Amino acid sequence: MNTTRRQGQMKLGAFFHPTGHHVAAWLHPDAQIDAGTNFRHYARMTQVAERAKFDLVFLADSAATRGGNMKALRRWPQYMAYFEPTTLLSGLAALTEKIGLVATATTSFNEPYNLARRYASLDHISGGRAGWNVVTSSNKAEPYNYGQDKLPAHGDRYGRAREFVEVVKGLWDSWEDDAFLRDREQALYFDPDKLHTLDHHGQYFDVRGPLNVARPPQGYPVLVQAGASDAGRDFAAEAAEIVFTAQTELAQAKAFHDDMKGRMARFGRAPDQLKIMPGLNPIIGRTEEEAREKHAFLQSLIHPDVGRELLSPELGGVDLSEVPVDEVLPENLIDDSVDSSKSTFQRVADMARKEKLTVRQMYERYGGARGQRTVIGTPTQIADQMEEWFLAGAVDGFLIQPAVLPTGLDEFAETVIPELQRRGLFRTEYEGSTLRENLGLHRPVGRYASQG
Ligand SMILES: Cc1cc2nc3c(=O)[nH]c(=O)nc-3n(C[C@H](O)[C@H](O)[C@H](O)COP(=O)(O)O)c2cc1C
Structure with a gap:
């Protein structure tokens, strides 16, 4: 008997990078080549994901084009020209229901009032389906687009983020859920006792409020990190x-x-109020051999200029453009004091130091999935891997990152989803109509609600 066997079903997100998650996806003949600014492409994919009963679609963002070496950048469209994600999601909201x-x-480069307003609006437009990846x-x-010439230090960025989210939540509570009377007979539109001014004065922000959008249908849009x-x-x-x-x-x-679940107790939170969803890059074939061939073909499309450029920011922006790709990365190019993403830096540094991979091997491994997990095989093999992690209690679900779009999503929806459903591991119908309901998350009570 397996006493750790967990109950319930996994949660699934569909992560849309325009042409696909593989760094060379756009060179693949199946990729939608103008995907970044092709609304029809996103509309169709979102409808496919909804028919497959995915919990959510997810869009990444950056507040700047990628900087770097133009010799490489010209071969790599990612983050160069694509839709601002909340604008795109507003359009997609109108085409979907669940x-x-x-x-x-x-x-780091927004004001709380702007984002509180934008996500509250998206939550209303979508009928309670918005989420914010903070x-x-x-x-x-990014800083160059906002009157600054360098990123704030890592600790400061998180200090600001914590206060930012507190202010945004405060603004979302500006109006109690039943503040709007809309009573024509008495000529009363709202109840002023149910309107609250935040009056926040903190280390990073001074925000008076209140928000000029009614409390979001979900209370707060779902917060992602x-x-x-x-x-x-x-x-x-x-x-x-x-997460x-x-x-x-x-x-x-x-x-x-x-x-993660252990840390939540310190903040008085129940473990089931956080869903942990690691990225998963499925490469699907009718046979394992076919899947491996598909993967090898994609890897062969990575240009060495792009491969080197891909690794550079993860190592703190070090110039790799002259590094020979069939040798191990020299130790003097790995600087432990970098102030970029620490978790990613460690993963990439370990490939050189511990595994002694060549630069080509590093970028092939990292490039395919940008440091995330690739699972190559038949639909049954992929479902087996997902089931193993889920039943072991290591994850609440997965963020599916198709290598090439739109075809990688179609294949997953047509082959792996039915296999997961057959095993009882994934829903066949949405449980509710808001994102919170489908994820099994509580709807937060407004901070003033109990005051009557
Ligand atoms: C699946 C996934 C998606 C992410 N999406 C974004 C993104 O869209 N924009 C961004 O600036 N960072 C993104 N990140 C990076 C993290 O949010 C985080 O800012 C970064 O890892 C630095 O934080 P750390 O030093 O605590 O790891 C993503 C990370 C993961 C794992």
């Missing part, structure tokens, strides 16, 4: 309801899961 819509926005930014090009450093984990344990993460081994995923 699927959650999660967009990234940075707390990021602190690690792209060094994806930083894996110590500061990132604490922030997630305090504030997040979904996207990048574990590649079961033991490591289980340790991360237990650590």
Whole structure:
């Protein structure tokens, strides 16, 4: 008997990078080549994901084009020209009814009032399906678009993020749920006793409020976090309801899961109010051999200029453009004091130091999945892997990151989803109509609601 066998069903997100998650996806003949600014492409994919009963679609973001070496950038469209995600999700909301819509926005280069307003609006437009992936930014090009010339230090970024989220939640509580009377007979539109002014004065922000949008249908849109450093984990344990993460081994995923759920107690939160969903890049074939061939073909499409450029920011922006790709990365190019994403830095540094991979091997491994887990095989083999992690209690679900879009999503929806459903591991119908309901998350009570 397996006493750790868990109950319930897994949660699934569909992560849409325009042409697909593989760094060379756009060179693949199946990819939608103008995907970044092709609304029809996103509309169709979101409808496919909704028919497959995914909990949510997720869009990443950066507040700048990627900086770097133009010799490489010209071969790599990612983050160069694509839709602002909350704008895109507003359009997708109108075409769907049940699927959650999660967009990234940075707390380092926004103001709380702007984002509180934008996500509250998206929650209303979608009927309670909005989510916000709160990021602190690690792209060094972003500050230049906001009157600054460097990113704030890692600790400061998280300090600001914590206060930012507190202010945003306060603004979402500006109006009690029943504040709007809309009573024509008495000519009363709202009850002023149910309107609250935040009057926040903190280390980073002074915000009076109230918000000029009614309380969101979900109370608060679902809060998502994806930083894996110590500061990132604490922030997630305090504030997040979904964590996207990048574990590649079961033991490591289980340790991360237990650590995160353990940290939540300090903030008085129940473990089931956080859903941990590591990224998973499925490469699906009718046979295992076919899947391996598909993967090898994609890897062969990575241009060495792009491969080197891909690794550079993860190592703190070091110039790799002259490094020979068939040799091990020299130790003097690995600087432990970098102030970029610490969790990613460690993963990449370990490939050179511990595994002694060549630069080509590093970028092939990292490039395919950007440091995240790739599972190559038949639909049954992929479902087996997902089942193993889920039943081991290492994850609450997965963020599916198709290598090539739209075809990778179609294949997953047509082959792996039915297999998971047949095993009772995934829903066949949505449980509710809001993202919170489908994820099994409580709807937060407004902070003033009990005051009558
Ligand atoms: C699945 C996933 C998606 C992410 N999406 C974004 C994104 O869209 N924009 C961004 O700036 N960072 C993104 N990140 C990075 C993290 O949110 C985080 O800001 C970064 O890892 C730095 O934090 P850390 O030092 O705590 O790890 C993502 C990370 C993961 C694992």
